[in-house]
Amino acid sequence: MPSSFAIFVLLALATLLGAAGVALSRNIFWSAMGLLACLLGVSGLYVLLAADFIAVTQVLIYIGGVLVLIIFAIMLTSQIRDISVSNSSMGSVGGFALFWVVATLLCFVALWAPWPIASLPPGQGSTAAIGDGLLGRWLLPFEIVSVLLVATMIGAIVIARKEAKPD
Amino acid sequence: MPHLALGHFLVVAALLFGFGLLAVVTRRNAVAVLMGVELILNAANLNLVAFGRYVAGGIAGQVFSLFVIVLAAAEAAVGLAIILAIYQMLRSIDTARATTLKE
Numbered sequence: 001m002p003s004s005f006a007i008f009v010l011l012a013l014a015t016l017l018g019a020a021g022v023a024l025s026r027n028i029f030w031s032a033m034g035l036l037a038c039l040l041g042v043s044g045l046y047v048l049l050a051a052d053f054i055a056v057t058q059v060l061i062y063i064g065g066v067l068v069l070i071i072f073a074i075m076l077t078s079q080i081r082d083i084s085v086s087n088s089s090m091g092s093v094g095g096f097a098l099f100w101v102v103a104t105l106l107c108f109v110a111l112w113a114p115w116p117i118a119s120l121p122p123g124q125g126s127t128a129a130i131g132d133g134l135l136g137r138w139l140l141p142f143e144i145v146s147v148l149l150v151a152t153m154i155g156a157i158v159i160a161r162k163e164a165k166p167d
Numbered sequence: 168m169p170h171l172a173l174g175h176f177l178v179v180a181a182l183l184f185g186f187g188l189l190a191v192v193t194r195r196n197a198v199a200v201l202m203g204v205e206l207i208l209n210a211a212n213l214n215l216v217a218f219g220r221y222v223a224g225g226i227a228g229q230v231f232s233l234f235v236i237v238l239a240a241a242e243a244a245v246g247l248a249i250i251l252a253i254y255q256m257l258r259s260i261d262t263a264r265a266t267t268l269k270e
Contacts, residue, residue: 004171023187023189031190065240076254077250077251107178129226160248
């Protein structure tokens with residue numbers, strides 16, 4: 001049986017290769033496929049962190065919702081047949097410099113900062129606790145988010161529809 | 168084999184954030200810029216859940232990342248609607264060409 005560290009390495013590789021595909025691929029559709037690998041890998045990492053509900057939500061909302069929306073936008077806005085550059089980039093030298101600086105700095109902080117690690121018991125499933133929390137302690141943000149979703153839905157419809165010409 | 172620790176997840180999240188930033192900065196296709204934003208939000212979520220697991224305990228980090236996921240979905244919907252509107256107007260979603268407000 002593989003140890004959890006081996007599984008972690010596999011998931012991290014999938015995540016980071018997918019993210020590199022999003023950032024570097026010449027073809028916008030392969031970028032979307034990289035995003036798929038990346039989101040699946042992150043959802044697996046959530047499982048390793050004992051956050052089962054977040055993992056399932058990630059698959060449902062990100063892959064089932066956001067990624068499908070993104071692929072729709074790609075299909076509607078670019079000719080998918082010409083594989084040539086629909087995904088050109090600019091200023092790659094500055095971009096890579098920024099990437100190395102930010103990634104090195106964040107990794108340094110992540111590895112050498114004295115985080116106050118608590119010796120917590122190994123995680124249990126958290127779905128029941130999240131349900132209690134959303135209808136108890138976090139009820140107000142929950143309701144605000146639902147109002148925000150309605151506003152988002154109306155706003156997206158209004159922005160994306162074709163302008164009606166006044167006769 | 169080493170045990171899983173907080174640092175492993177933080178490093179993955181840091182590299183994820185770096186790639187997202189790279190996509191946002193270098194891409195000219197507006198949809199790809201939006202994908203970079205999604206990567207950055209995922210990195211933040213991973214950090215929240217990892218800190219909740221190893222430092223804070225409880226479910227506060229997970230609930231917070233749940234709200235971030237909902238907000239990311241809302242942002243993607245509105246962002247893609249704006250991209251479609253720009254495409255109808257300019258027949259292109261090159262971010263370098265959407266300069267109508269500048270003139």
